[in-house]
Amino acid sequence: MSTASAPLLSVERLTMRFGGLLAIDDMSLDVAARQITGVIGPNGAGKTTFFNCLTGFYKPTEGSVRLNHPQRGLMRLETLPSHEVAHKAQVVRTFQNIRLFPKMTVLENLMVAQHNALQHASRFSLAGLFGLASYRRAEKKAIAKAIGWLKRLELIDKANTAAGDLPYGMQRRIEIARALCVDPLLLCLDEPAAGLNPRESAELNDLLKHLARDEGIAILLIEHDMSVVMNVSDHICVLNYGRKIAEGTPTHIQQDANVIKAYLGEDDADEELHAEAKP
Amino acid sequence: MATLVLATHTISPAARFKDAVAVAFIALLLGIPMIGLTTVDQGGTLRVATRWPTLFAFVAVAFAGRLILRFAIDQFKAHQLTRERAVDVTTVASASGRAASPLLTWVGWAALGVALTLPIFFSDNRYVVDTATTVLIYVMLGWGLNVVVGLAGLLDLGYVAFYAVGAYTYGILATQFGWSFWEALPVAGAMAATFGVILGWPTLRLRGDYLAIVTLGFGEIVRVILVNWTELSGGPNGIASIPRPTFFGLELKPPGDDPTFASFFGLEYSPSHRIIFLYYLILALALITNVFVSRMRKLPIGRAWEAMREDEIACKAMGINARNVKLSAFAIGAMLGGFAGVFFAARMGFISPESFTFSESAIILAIVVLGGMGSQLGVVLAALVLVLLPELGRDFAEYRMLLFGAAMVMIMVWKPGGILAHREPTMRYVAEGDSR
Incomplete structure (x- = not known):
């Protein structure tokens, strides 16, 4: 699945707790350089919280986020304030509700x-x-x-x-x-296709592929629009209730029993995945 | 393409002539009753007389004036176009980021012209020059607070504290250590900037209402300290006999042992010299403030201030250190307020905590908000309104503040964003052949 060389970003046993609420539960994920990694999951699964932990907006309760920076070497993102994550580690994010x-x-x-x-x-x-x-x-x-x-x-x-x-x-x-x-090494996009029409979504697909293949920018993508995620992602990670329930290539994810259960059981609005999952 | 673009802005000499004739005709129509006909008192009875030569001169002036004005506008526009077109596609001139609206530019230059010549016309009218000096102090304070409130979006209700720090720094340095105005000016500015950082540091996480409350408290703390720390500040009695600023070491006072301004230049001493000197001094300080702030706005730090006002979280996501950006806005705004305070102390010769009450902060904030947040020219207009209205209303005695309040309400109803709410971009992309 992932390349043999060391991953660009490796998240290990990340946990984020807000009082009694466990938003992210013991999550691990590797993000490869020059690839597009999709993060999907029903509403409230902890995807945006995961982004906030990566980019210094939240301090994770436990776990580590390591970045293999080509020039600066190993960086621990969970210890950096948000502006240094963007400036020094070159991990840059966008926001779900455009900012x-x-x-x-x-x-x-x-x-x-x-x-x-x-x-x-x-x-x-x-x-x-x-x-x-x-x-x-x-x-x-x-x-x-x-x-x-x-x-x-x-x-x-x-x-x-x-x-x-x-x-x-x-x-x-x-x-x-x-x-x-x-100048991002890793670009974290939080629902970039939300509110786009089909033509704009298709253009976004091309742009994301171009950025990863030609510009060498790794992309971490939160998205509900399955036509985008399944089309562009090299690797997909599925979250539900803060826990990683599946990981793999798009075809693998589409057939995963846990994923289908999570989507159908939790949220009627996300039936597209089910439709996609049936070959 | 180039000629086509030019053609839309310039008109042929024949058209220009026609235009001037039309203006002259309107002048003639208006002039016949207003200038051409007049009443003369002849032995107790009024008789209508004619003044055709004066009317003719009036029409001629209107005709010539229109020709010249039209020509000047065309020249100006053509010049602007050539300058913009000279700019390469990929390298946008940030120099072209000056006011795009020619009307506002003209108003700005006209205001500067009036400000520069005002004491010449009113050299014997102390009241006018004094009031103009007061207006300019508020203009300078408004421009300083504009950095904090208008650009960085940090609501500061205690701005008068920095004004007080500047004034008292000069007052103490001058009366106890014998420093001159020019020596104390930078020190007082630095002192006020330090106080700006002292206020900014604990309020970094606060925004909006909460920040306003803390800054309000800070302004009061500074005033209360000045009232109570009698050894340092003289308490409620204030500091008296603060020396006046000198003209490059020449004092502006009646002839004595030392060479004075009047004796050095061989002029006859007049008390109005000092008034006019003070006027030009604050005009110079205010203009330096204006140039400084408008340049800062076009630098990365200025754009970061504005971005911070728009969205702080997005700023952090772009790698901007919010702490440094906010503190720099507080420090620079405070420094400018401190400079104005030094001038205030030097002009009055006497300062006491009563000059630095919350109502001063409120007036300065009102100037920034009424003028249109972030607009430099708006601050001038608002300062004129806010200082002149109470002055003009003196005849109405107790209704004065009512008039003042009504005017503020009306401005906010008609122009909710302030008198000049339009935001001018700091830079402009100009593609080749584009005439914008």
């Missing part, structure tokens, strides 16, 4: 994502304040990168529009473009 900077333009949103590099170049704003050449070069580079992603995600026409004024599907793409501007 853009709504009054800022699309281009500005992508510039904010490059804050650390630019802030360093502006030398505590002094070089920037006096418009020194070193800062102007860094700014040009950052703009070029932002424009590059905007062009590839077909958002360039909207570069000067306030992000909050754009339609929902476009905002989803802007959030992905903004995350890409942070």
Whole structure:
């Protein structure tokens, strides 16, 4: 299933407890580099909590999250604050309920994502304040990168529009473009296809495959839209009540008895999986 | 493409001439009753007389003025276009991020022109220059608080504390250690910035209402300390005889032993020199504040402030250290308030805790909110309204504050986002051949 080399990210015995509620129960998962790993499960299974633990927004009660960073070596993500997970470990996430900077333009949103590099170049704003050449070069580079992603995600026409004024599907793409501007090693997407129409979903599929194969970005994907998950994932992990109930390739998952039971038994809304599961 | 774009903004000389003729015609129509005809008192009876030469001059001025104005606008627009088109596709000029709305730019420049020439026209009217100085202090405070509230979105109800820290730092340094205005200015700014960090540190996790309550308390703590720590601050009696600022070491006072401003430049001494000097001093400080804040806004830190206002969690997910960004906003806002405080102490010559009550914080906050959060020009307009309204209302005695309140309510009803609610992007993507 997974590649022979060491995984990019390995989650070991992760547990997250909120008072009496066990949101994640002893979960382990390996995420391979350059691959798309899907995380699925009924509503309330603990998928977003899992993301929050990975990216420093929650401190897990137990367990470890290790990242094999090509330049910085082994990093323990559970010990880092959220901004260092993004900045130093280059594990970048998006949000289930889109979190853009709504009054800022699309281009500005992508510039904010490059804050650390630019802030360093502006030398505590002094070089920037006096418009020194070193800062102007860094700014040009950052703009070029932002424009590059905007062009590839077909958002360039909207570069000067306030992000909050754009339609929902476009905002989803802007959030992905903004995350890409942070230079992620691992991109954690929380339901990127939610609210997209079938054509937009198909475009998202192509984009995700392209990012993993050609850009070498590992992707961790939470998704309810089975047409996306089953199509793009190399590997799928199924959560239910905070526990991992199955793991494997999409075909393997579609036939797994536990998964079918979890979906049919818990939530009528997610019948697509059942439909998909029958060959 | 290029000529086509130009054509939409410039008009041919013939069209320009026609346009001016139309304006002149309107001037003539208006001018006949207003200028052309006049009444003369002739032996107790009124008689209508004509003033055709004056009317002719009026129409001619309108005609020529329109021609010149039209020409200037075309030149300005053509210049803007060539500059924008010179920009490469991939390298967007952040320089083109200046105000895109020409009207607002013109209003800004006009306001600057008025501010620069005001003391020349009113050199013998102390009241006007004094009131204008007060307006400018509030403009500067508004621009400082704009960093914290308008850009970073941190609701600060205790801003007057930093104003007080600046004023008292100068007051104490000047009266007890003999520091001059210019020596104390940076120290007082640094002191206020330190207080900004002291306030910012414990409130990092707070937002909105909770932050407002803590900052409100902080403002009161500073005032209460100033009232009670008599050895340091003079308590309720305040600090008196604070030295006035000097003009590069030349004092502005009646001729004495030392060379004064008047004797050095061979002018006859006039008390209005000092008033006008103070006016230009606060104008310079306010303009430096404006340039500084508008430049900071276009730097990474400024964008991070705004992003923090929009969504703090998303900022963290983008790798931005929220603590540093918030503290820098508090520190810089406080520093600017401290500078304004130093000027206040130097202008008044006397400070006491009574000048730094909560109502001052409220007025400064009202200026920022009424002006439109984050808008620099809006702050100027709101400061004008908030300082001039009570002044103009002096004749109405006790109805003054009623008038003031009614005006604020009306502005918020008509313009809920503030007088100038429009947010100007810090940068703009301009594709080749695009005329925007």
